[in-house]
Amino acid sequence: MRREQRGVGWWRPGLLWLVAIVLPTPxxxxxxxxxxxxxxxxxxxxxxxxxxxxxxxxxxxxxxxxxxxxxxxxxxxxxxxxxxxxxxxxxxxxxxxxxxxxxxxxxxxxxxxxxxxxxxxxxxxxxxxxxxxxxxxxxxxxxxxxxxxxxxxxxxxxxxxxxxxxxxxxxxxxxxxxxxxxxxxxxxxxxxxxxxxxxxxxxxxxxxxxxxxxxxxxxxxxxxxxxxxxxxxxxxGVGNVPRGTPPALAAPVAGAEPNTEPLVLKLTGSEVSAVALGGRAPALEHPDYAAAAVMTALLGAGRGSRLYQRLREEQNVSYTIQADLAPSQVCPYVFCLATCSADKLDAVRTTMLAETARLCTQPASAEEVIRARRMVAGQFLLQQQDAVSLAHFLGLFVLFGRDRGMDHWRSFAERLNEVQPEQVQAMARQVLTSPAVVAVRGGASS
CATH class of the missing domain: 3.30.830.10 (Metalloenzyme, LuxS/M16 peptidase-like)
Known part of the structure; x- marks a missing residue:
């Protein structure tokens, strides 16, 4: 797992937040x-x-x-x-x-x-x-x-x-x-x-x-x-840090439905174009979070993912491909993103929509699900060598789960290994049946 953005303004996960959330014991x-x-x-x-x-x-x-x-x-x-x-x-x-x-x-x-x-x-x-x-x-x-x-x-x-x-x-x-x-x-x-x-x-x-x-x-x-x-x-300890009752945290955002009307933006001065596709997802402590993690990996994480196979291996129209599951409590979402040249933007967007629809209508094979589960778990094993990453994700579980945070931490690997193809398809139908799509078309400065 890599962190794409480390500026103070944003903490942005790169390739799969979820890969660092699988914390097997010991x-x-x-x-x-x-x-x-x-x-x-x-x-x-x-x-x-x-x-x-x-x-x-x-x-x-x-x-x-x-x-x-x-x-x-x-x-x-x-x-x-x-x-x-x-x-x-x-x-x-x-x-x-x-x-x-x-x-x-x-x-x-x-x-x-x-x-x-x-x-x-x-x-x-x-x-x-x-x-x-x-x-x-x-x-x-x-x-x-x-x-x-x-x-x-x-x-x-x-x-x-x-x-x-x-x-x-x-x-x-x-x-x-x-x-x-x-x-x-x-x-x-x-x-x-x-x-x-x-x-x-x-x-x-x-x-x-x-x-x-x-x-x-x-x-x-x-x-x-x-x-x-x-x-x-x-x-x-007491006396060194202000204490009081924090304002209530917002519940997951409800109300207005997602805007799924396709959107194309023009960005002059950029030689690269991008397509982002996604939907609202379950939060970290949700029982279906493990299925969402596997679905995300299957769709866009690594060389074995469906989007990599179509966009890079078969069509050769994309530069980079990534998938991300953001375990937010106020706006959890999943997305896939691909970069390409401006002349390939329409082809990339069409393929991404087609692969998303296929995941919703056709069950993934057992081999695909096993690969995705291993992708999630394997990436985390690399993170265990890094004290900063380990501290970050331990703290994240305690922050989101409060008194049950470590229970979520200890059980996630087991729940991940129980995810089956039908659960992946059900999650895809829930999250990506009508995805939001944003395309940014790069172009020369006028």
């Missing part, structure tokens, strides 16, 4: 079996999940704050991105001394539809200082005018960059077609009016949402829990 690091993860809830409600990996040379921390784009208002979309950008500039608050982020530590801020995430990597000996820097970035950033203006400029640059990418534009607009009534769906997670957000609104949003009860810390690396646990409690 975990492996090289040839070593890892111990079971440790879970703890601090007295202030902050949740911690920890995985010890003695072979890891670093410690990775992924801090999630459970605040979604659906909690933004129509005239203030993008406030979460601005706050994360301001967190990147965080300096020690008064009374904290002059200790800075250790030079060997790396800090990265990211935003998804359902949460904001701060990712930190450091050497084990720098873990205490790195944790303090993480706390400042999350809960005590400089919310004054100068860093706010800088964040607005950064975000505006990111928005402009996405608008010139046919892949990003096709994906972003596809979500607006699938969830037209959701304010955070344009473009994708809400940046349309970011430069017009008022600083006082940003401060108020931070005060209401960045709370211990809404936070999950996921940690993986070469320090034992006997060292990590007390350090986390000292840094993020």
């Amino acid at each position: 975990l492996w690091a090289g040839s070593e079996v890892l111990p079971s993860p440790v879970q703890q809830r601090l007295d202030n409600g902050l949740r911690v999940v920890f995985q010890f990996d003695p072979a890891s040379p670093i410690v990775a921390v992924c801090a999630f704050v459970h605040t979604s784009a659906a909690q933004e208002t129509w005239n203030a979309t993008g406030v979460r991105q601005l706050l994360q950008l301001m967190g990147e500039q965080a300096r020690p608050p008064a009374g904290e001394g002059e200790s800075q982020l250790p030079p060997v530590a790396l800090l990265h801020m990211a935003v998804s539809r359902d949460y904001v995430e701060t990712i930190l990597r450091c050497l084990p000996e720098d873990f205490p200082d790195a944790l303090r820097r993480l706390r400042w970035a999350l809960f005590d950033p400089d919310l004054s005018q100068e860093p706010f203006r800088y964040a607005q400029q950064r975000l505006e640059q990111e928005v402009m960059a996405r608008q010139t990418s046919p892949v990003a534009l096709a994906q972003d607009v596809l979500v607006t077609r699938l969830y037209p009534q959701w304010p955070g769906s344009w473009p994708l997670i809400g940046v349309g009016t970011a430069t017009g957000v008022d600083l006082s609104y940003a401060r108020d949003f931070h005060r209401k949402h960045y709370l211990s009860d809404a936070t999950v810390l996921a940690i993986c690396g070469g320090l034992p829990w006997e060292t990590v646990g007390p350090e986390v409690a000292r840094t993020f």
Whole structure:
């Protein structure tokens, strides 16, 4: 699994979010079996999940704050991105001394539809200082005018960059077609009016949402829990992190039906064109999520997928093909995307629609389903070598599943292996019978 976009404005999964969600038990690091993860809830409600990996040379921390784009208002979309950008500039608050982020530590801020995430990597000996820097970035950033203006400029640059990418534009607009009534769906997670957000609104949003009860810390690396646990409690415990009742999280978006009218956009200055096709999907904790994962892999993940076979092997009309299942709680969706030259755009779109329809009407073979299941599970095995990825997905399960998060984590591999061809076809009929389709036609600048 690769992450295609790592800018602070967007956390975008690349080839299959789902491949990193299959977490078989036990975990492996090289040839070593890892111990079971440790879970703890601090007295202030902050949740911690920890995985010890003695072979890891670093410690990775992924801090999630459970605040979604659906909690933004129509005239203030993008406030979460601005706050994360301001967190990147965080300096020690008064009374904290002059200790800075250790030079060997790396800090990265990211935003998804359902949460904001701060990712930190450091050497084990720098873990205490790195944790303090993480706390400042999350809960005590400089919310004054100068860093706010800088964040607005950064975000505006990111928005402009996405608008010139046919892949990003096709994906972003596809979500607006699938969830037209959701304010955070344009473009994708809400940046349309970011430069017009008022600083006082940003401060108020931070005060209401960045709370211990809404936070999950996921940690993986070469320090034992006997060292990590007390350090986390000292840094993020009672009195060090704001506490309160977070605003209610939005339920999965309902209401307006998806807009399935085909849409073609023109993007001058791009030599590449793109077609995105997708539909609303079940959320991560849904019983049918495993079937959706297998369906997505079968359709567009890897050389054995149907779209790869048709678009690359048989017709040779596409550059790249990817499939993605986004385990959002407010706007879960599945999509496939292919890039091509402008003169091949119509052929690519026709083939994608034909293969999607075939999956809905003709059951997949047992061999295809087995290949797709292995694709999902096999990709994750590669991710288990990466402390950052493991921390990210452990935290994601705890964030979405709350008290049952680890139950979902432990049972998903078993549920995946039970998926049968008829379940894949049923999921395709549910999700892709009338897909939304967005094509972006590249062309020379006038």
